[in-house]
Amino acid sequence: MDRASRRADRDAGADRAGDRAGRRVAHGGTPDAIRLPRVPQRPVDRTAVLHRSDIPLGERSAAREAQREERNGQHGFSRLLRELAIVVVVALVLSLGIKTFVAQSFWIPSGSMENALVPGDRVVVSKFTPGPISLKRGDVVVFHDPGHWLDIPHKKRSGINGALVSGLQFVGLYPSGDNDLIKRVIGLPGDHVKCCNTRGQIVVNGVGLSEPYIYPGGGTDQKKFSVTVPSGRVWVMGDNRGDSADSRFHDDGSGRTGSVPESDIIGRAVMIVWPVDRMSWLSNYSSTFDKVPQP
Structure with missing residues (x-):
C-alpha cells in the first residue's frame, strides 16, 4: 500500500x-x-x-x-572520561615524583620539638638535604626510626580507610609521619659533642652553644654524655629537652648507638604549612653554630 x-x-x-x-x-x-x-x-x-x-x-x-549529533554526544562523553583519566594519572605521577625526589609533607605527632613545632603541625620536608645540599648543624630533619627509638610504633590503619590513607601517603597526597621522627641536628660526623659546661650548655668542638630554640624551662642537662659522632652519622636532639627521647637516651657511650645514619634521613623540614596561623619557615639558627670550628 x-x-x-x-x-x-x-x-x-x-x-x-x-x-x-x-x-x-x-x-x-x-x-x-x-x-x-x-x-x-x-x-x-x-x-x-x-x-x-x-x-x-x-x-x-x-x-x-x-x-x-547522537554519535557526537556518545563520543564526547567517552572523550571526557578519557581526558579525565589522563589528568588523574598525570597528577598522581607528578605527585609521586615530587614526593620521591623533591619534597614530602609530614605531620608532627609529639611535643618533642616544641615550641618550634607542636603536635598536629604539617611540615614540608626537602629531599635535597642531605644530597645536593649538605646537612648543617641546626637543621631540623625527619628520619626513619634508626633502632627502636619508638617504644610503641603507631598502629597501621586497617580496612578501606587504611588502604586509602596508605595509597595517598605512597603518592604523596597525604602527610606521613606515623613511624618517623623529627629532631634538630646538633653534631655532624667527626664532631665532639658533650653535656655540659659550667653554664649548662651543650658543647660542640669546645664551643658552648647558646640555643634560643630550647623549650622555656626545659633545660638540657638531664643526661651527661661525651661522644665523637661517627662518620656518616649525626647527633640529634629535640628542642623540648625535657620531653625528647633523642640521641642522648639511646647511646651506649660510643656515639654510634645514639647517632642517626645519614642514610636514614628523609630530608630537612623547611616550612610549617598547616595550620595556616602557624605557617612559617623553619630556621636552622646558623648564628648559634657559626662559631663552632670544624673537627
Missing part, C-alpha cells in the same frame, strides 16, 4: 470518528466528549530514512543531522 492510500484511509477514519462524535452531541453529549482517534507513533529508524529515495531530501538531511 502506497503513501497516498494510507493517507486516504486515515482521513476516512477521521471522518467516521467525526460522524460518531456528532451523533453523540446530537443525543445530548457535549463537545468535551469528542475524542479523535490517536495514531500510534512509531520510532523513527533514521538509518532506513537515510537510504530511502522516496523520502524528501529535507527529512533525510534532518535524520542525518540527528544521527550525527
